[in-house]
Amino acid sequence: MDVWFTGLTSQEAFDTVSKTTDEVREKAIAEDANKKSRFSFLRRGKKERYRIDQTISPHLYRVNDGDNVMYFEFSDADLGGTQVKATFSDRTKTLVQNLKTKMPPRTMSNTSVLVCPTCGRPKQPEWGFCPYDGNKYN
């Protein structure tokens, strides 16, 4: 399991995962087709790789890769951006690492509107100043 933060919204992070997994699935199917004859590829009952198990856009994306289930949970982070929680097996580890590098990290420009610049705690915009250290927001 791996957990990371990204500056993307949960919808953008969800779309990144679903788009990349679609590409990987198509590639896996093409590779299977190359290995075997096209007749055995068309044989019924063949397990499809990276089959979509369950999705709840934009919060859950779960695929079934044969015996393994890989899933991603997306939740809005307190200070902006999205927390991504990935559960995977050794077999899908590379894919998850690849996906992680596709998501830009959270930066101060993502969080500055939400976080007090002096203490880093969540802003209370309606107050006009920081309740923790008295810093006045610009």
Ligand SMILES: [Zn+2]
């Ligand atoms: Zn503060």
